[in-house]
Amino acid sequence: MTNAISGATSGHELQALVNDVYEKYLSDTRGHVATYIPELSKANPDDFGVCLVTADGRVFEAGCCDQPFTIQSISKPFTFGMALEELGREKVLEHVGVEPSGDAFNSIELQSGTNRPFNPMINTGAITVTGLLHAAHGNGTFEHLLERFSAIAGRQLSVDQDVYESERRTGHRNRAIAHLLLNFGVVHEEAEAALDVYFKQCAILVTCRDLAMMAATLANMGCNPATGQHVYTIRYVKDILSIMFTSGMYDYSGQWAYRVGVPAKSGVGGGVIAAVNRQLGIGTYSPRLDAHGNSCRGTEVCVELASRLGLHVFDCLNVGSSFIDALL
Ligand code: DON
Numbered sequence: 001m002t003n004a005i006s007g008a009t010s011g012h013e014l015q016a017l018v019n020d021v022y023e024k025y026l027s028d029t030r031g032h033v034a035t036y037i038p039e040l041s042k043a044n045p046d047d048f049g050v051c052l053v054t055a056d057g058r059v060f061e062a063g064c065c066d067q068p069f070t071i072q073s074i075s076k077p078f079t080f081g082m083a084l085e086e087l088g089r090e091k092v093l094e095h096v097g098v099e100p101s102g103d104a105f106n107s108i109e110l111q112s113g114t115n116r117p118f119n120p121m122i123n124t125g126a127i128t129v130t131g132l133l134h135a136a137h138g139n140g141t142f143e144h145l146l147e148r149f150s151a152i153a154g155r156q157l158s159v160d161q162d163v164y165e166s167e168r169r170t171g172h173r174n175r176a177i178a179h180l181l182l183n184f185g186v187v188h189e190e191a192e193a194a195l196d197v198y199f200k201q202c203a204i205l206v207t208c209r210d211l212a213m214m215a216a217t218l219a220n221m222g223c224n225p226a227t228g229q230h231v232y233t234i235r236y237v238k239d240i241l242s243i244m245f246t247s248g249m250y251d252y253s254g255q256w257a258y259r260v261g262v263p264a265k266s267g268v269g270g271g272v273i274a275a276v277n278r279q280l281g282i283g284t285y286s287p288r289l290d291a292h293g294n295s296c297r298g299t300e301v302c303v304e305l306a307s308r309l310g311l312h313v314f315d316c317l318n319v320g321s322s323f324i325d326a327l328l
Contacts, residue, residue: 014052014060021304022050022062031288031296034268039166043069043270043287049208050301051283053216057225061209068205069285070163072267073105073126073293075149075201077240077248078214080120082148083129084236086136095132095186096125100247100254105293106173108180115184121247121265124177130201131178131187131194138190141197146204152217153210154226163269164203171199206271208285215273215281218263241275245313252292252299260302261312272298276311 026048035041047069051061083092097111101118110117110124117124134141150157167174174195182191206214217224218240222232232240244263249256256264262282264274270287272295282305286297310317 017305017308018050018052018060018062021301021308022048024304025286025297025300026063028297028300029288031290033270033287034289034293036170037163037167037268038170039160039163040070040269040287045288047270047285047287048297049283049285051208051212052280052305053209053212053225053283054280055216055220055225055278057216059209059212061212063208064285065208065283067285068160068207069271069287070160070202070267070269071149071204071206071211071271072202072269073121074206074211074214074265074267074269074271074273075204076121076126076129077218077244077265078149078152079126079129079133079145079201080243081232081236081240082145083120083132084239085232087132089236089239092129092132096120096128098243098246102251105250106177108173108177110180110184110186116186117181119243119247121243122250123174124181127174127178127195127198128181128186130198131181131191134190134194134197135188141194142200145197145201148231149201149204149214151227151229151231152214152224153206154213154217154224154229155210157204157206157210159200160203160205164200167199167202168196171195174198202267208271208283211271211273211283211285212281213283215275215283217281218275219277219279219281221278241277244275249294249299250292252290252294256299256302260299260306261314262302262306264302266294266298268293270295270298272302274302274306277313279311 049064178195241263248265274282284298
């Protein structure tokens with residue numbers, strides 16, 4: 001396969017490409033399963049799945065695409081989108097910035113001057129966003145959130161109770177973050193309750209195929225390609241993808257932009273999503289992580305797919321929406 005946007009490709013060729021990339025990285029065993037949330041250490045380090053969902057809903061996958069695992073930080077762009085939809089840009093940006101932090105996902109820091117978290121992809125920003133949703137929905141916040149996430153994935157999702165309780169018991173650093181936010185008035189008195197929703201949203205179970213479908217919903221301008229349900233209005237999809245592009249891979253975001261050139265988000269459960277605007281969603285699952293908390297295989301698979309399909313946003317061959325025409 002040379003280039004999917006040349007017009008020469010077909011569904012079959014994309015499947016062959018996915019198989020090929022899967023086989024190539026199957027033997028890559030670099031990295032370590034996350035253990036700081038004790039329950040996550042039970043993941044099978046060998047699990048590996050790669051899935052592409054096109055913006056018109058076709059699925060190409062290889063490996064372990066039915067194995068449930070927790071979404072973790074991949075929940076963050078989706079709650080950010082919910083907050084934008086429900087509260088508007090102005091209110092959300094009063095509470096959280098859009099600047100890459102250059103620091104780790106769990107760093108305890110706020111922007112000087114404004115005391116806002118740098119962006120909604122790191123823990124300070126994500127807990128703030130969940131706090132905003134909690135201020136609007138109170139006790140019903142998590143049910144509301146799960147319903148929206150299910151619509152994005154196109155099927156009913158559920159929570160891994162053990163992972164949730166494991167992080168609730170041991171998440172002292174996030175608790176410190178919530179109290180820092182409380183101190184600066186970024187979140188209000190219900191900080192503990194908001195933190196609890198944050199822990200639960202991170203424990204939502206997804207498969208690699210769900211992730212690809214969720215990414216495809218972003219790629220398809222906020223409309224789930226399988227169900228046809230509009231989950232986000234178009235105007236906010238741009239906001240979500242921009243922050244994923246600049247901050248979704250934390251302190252690897254610059255290298256990711258350089259090597260992959262596609263908005264993405266990782267989670268310590270081992271998932272990665274990448275959304276190619278108007279074209280396709282990529283989901284990968286492999287729980288061995290690098291020092292940034294990003295899946296090692298997930299990174300390499302995305303680099304390879306971006307290169308072989310010409311997906312990088314600045315690749316001269318990436319002609320955006322005509323990708324789908326090339327598949328017909
Ligand atoms: O807050 C945490 O530490 C986890 N629930 C989520 C972190 C995460 O997924 C970072 N991503 N790679």
